[in-house]
Amino acid sequence: MRIQRGTRVVITGASRGIGRALSAELAGRGARLGLIARGKEGLEELAGELPDTPDGPHVTAVADVSKWGQTSRAIDRLAKNLGGIDLLVANAGVLDYAPFLEQELEEAERMVHVNVFGTMYTLRAALPHMLRGPGGHVVVMSSAAGLRSFPWGAVYGATKAFDRGLAEALRHELAGTGISVTTVYPGEYGTTILQHQRDRLPAWRSNDEERPVEELVEAIIAGVEDDARGVYAPPAVRVLGLSGIAPRLTDQILTRVRGRSAAPRCD
């Protein structure tokens, strides 16, 4: 799908990080955006900064994607205001690293609610609108951790594997409808997702590894325009997909690249 003037986009988690940078790039290409997040201020500030479109203003909707009622109402309203949805970006997500048994149950539940139910609700609410149109594209934000889960990220990795599984099946299920699906597997990009726990990261994960989010945005846009199944950014993330067929080899590679804490058991 070509992203151009008139492309109607709904994006969740638009107010910060990847969602914000992607929104700016899409608006720069002439797309008209429906922006979703929980914080009203961040959304309005973003909408005010985006270049105007000749087709009408960008629209915002405050919603917590982990709540079905809020998500479906927000997406219905945005679809109505935009006159349809051509591109859906299910991006909203949260991350907390901790050893599994030490993690507050509430934190673990929050990741499941936002990353699992939130993605599912977003797609359930938006796809009926998209199926009424001439076709379109869906982007689902998984993670490198959705390919190979890491110590201290057991629940997060599992939620991102859910996102991968959902998107993989839908790409096939939607064959013949004119709607396609791309799954995105980012490595580590500099956003606000870890700002609440910069001082307690797992040993294999350091702030120094973070890459500029603009690089990821460029890869996502190319992935949509080329109808890629998956966007692996940086490209080396693709190696983690080996984990399904050669877990020991993947562990050995990770140990070399990230140290023993990324794969303490190489048996």
Ligand SMILES: NC(=O)c1ccc[n+]([C@@H]2O[C@H](COP(=O)([O-])OP(=O)(O)OC[C@H]3O[C@@H](n4cnc5c(N)ncnc54)[C@H](OP(=O)(O)O)[C@@H]3O)[C@@H](O)[C@H]2O)c1
């Ligand atoms: N950054 C990375 O390196 C990285 C790597 C792999 C995958 N990812 C994935 O990329 C996605 C975006 O991450 P990011 O790094 O850009 O995060 P971020 O900087 O923390 O931004 C998250 C965005 O999601 C919104 N959000 C959070 N919870 C929400 C909820 N319940 N309902 C609606 N909106 C919600 C936030 O706004 P409000 O707080 O106002 O709601 C914010 O706009 C996530 O799915 C994440 O798992 C990120």
